[in-house]
Amino acid sequence: MRLPSISLPDLPVPGLSRLPFAPSSHPSPEDTNRRVLVTGGASGLGLALATAFLERGDRVIVTDLAPTDERPSTVPSDARYLRLDVRSEDEWKAARAEVEQIWGGLDVLVNNAGIAQGGRIELLTEQDWQLIVDINLLGVARGCRTFVPMLKGQGRGHIVNTASLAGLVHPPTMTSYTAVKAAVVAISESLRWELEPFGVDVSVLCPSFFRTNLASSLNVSDPAASGFASKLIERSERGAQDIAAEVMTALDAKQFLVLPDPEARRSYRGKRFLPAVYARTMTGMGQKFARATGGVVGRE
Numbered sequence: 001m002r003l004p005s006i007s008l009p010d011l012p013v014p015g016l017s018r019l020p021f022a023p024s025s026h027p028s029p030e031d032t033n034r035r036v037l038v039t040g041g042a043s044g045l046g047l048a049l050a051t052a053f054l055e056r057g058d059r060v061i062v063t064d065l066a067p068t069d070e071r072p073s074t075v076p077s078d079a080r081y082l083r084l085d086v087r088s089e090d091e092w093k094a095a096r097a098e099v100e101q102i103w104g105g106l107d108v109l110v111n112n113a114g115i116a117q118g119g120r121i122e123l124l125t126e127q128d129w130q131l132i133v134d135i136n137l138l139g140v141a142r143g144c145r146t147f148v149p150m151l152k153g154q155g156r157g158h159i160v161n162t163a164s165l166a167g168l169v170h171p172p173t174m175t176s177y178t179a180v181k182a183a184v185v186a187i188s189e190s191l192r193w194e195l196e197p198f199g200v201d202v203s204v205l206c207p208s209f210f211r212t213n214l215a216s217s218l219n220v221s222d223p224a225a226s227g228f229a230s231k232l233i234e235r236s237e238r239g240a241q242d243i244a245a246e247v248m249t250a251l252d253a254k255q256f257l258v259l260p261d262p263e264a265r266r267s268y269r270g271k272r273f274l275p276a277v278y279a280r281t282m283t284g285m286g287q288k289f290a291r292a293t294g295g296v297v298g299r300e
């Protein structure tokens, strides 16, 4: 089962097709040697993006949960490393102080840190909800609140928020994850209009599933739903580097909504332009999951 398994052609929809510029274009001088901070940068997409920025000649602070003096071995040697638990206001303030001290400003903030969660609504606990809201939603809000004054003061900058395709299409047994990712899409759009007058760009990343360590963060409240999500992550044909390469191209174009893989583009278009097919697909997913976990009690 894929998310969502809509078998549609890659429709040529204006404005939603792949990026309208030559993939071979080189970054302009103002798009190199930038000062970049990435949260959740020791693994997966954050690490792949940090590496891609470094390869472009940018300067990068990778942040993650490990203490600053226990720098994860995954972090590239030419990046700085700093502990930043995105739940901590104090650690956000410390990160801003560090950025001010070493660089005097910031060009790109990548709010990427996140966890996965799956579960039928009646099995997800209050703690599950509080945890994912604190990290995946408030973590992004804190990052924006911390650095927006600096970016506005500079009159330039780029905020990149990692949401998910799940923020745009909402399959069954993923309520807490889809809710916070939809909120990240919403925050990003509001900020886009709010910060445009100040020369600050905003992008929101909405990839479909790709292989990373994300499954290790899954909760245990509903093993069946978590197992389903875990398979989708671990069996994806895409890796974080594939997604990062597409994202970097989209960021060069200052694209707002970034759908960095064909499955994400297909699914999003399917929901918008073929709603009956989309509804059938989601109904099928719900029925299949219900049958696999003890039978359908309602409408079949």
Ligand SMILES: NC(=O)c1ccc[n+]([C@@H]2O[C@H](COP(=O)([O-])OP(=O)(O)OC[C@H]3O[C@@H](n4cnc5c(N)ncnc54)[C@H](O)[C@@H]3O)[C@@H](O)[C@H]2O)c1
Binding pocket: 039, 040, 041, 042, 043, 044, 045, 046, 063, 064, 065, 084, 085, 086, 087, 112, 113, 114, 115, 116, 135, 162, 163, 164, 165, 206, 207, 208, 209, 210, 211, 212, 213, 214, 215, 217, 233, 240
């Ligand atoms: N992998 C996928 O299929 C997929 C799909 C769509 C969106 N995403 C999103 O991509 C982002 C990156 O996930 P990934 O797939 O690379 O997973 P990952 O687990 O490989 O990386 C996530 C990183 O975030 C860090 N992290 C977790 N909690 C944190 C906290 N409180 N403070 C700071 N750092 C924290 C982890 O230590 C880890 O290094 C997440 O926001 C995730 O929701 C992933």
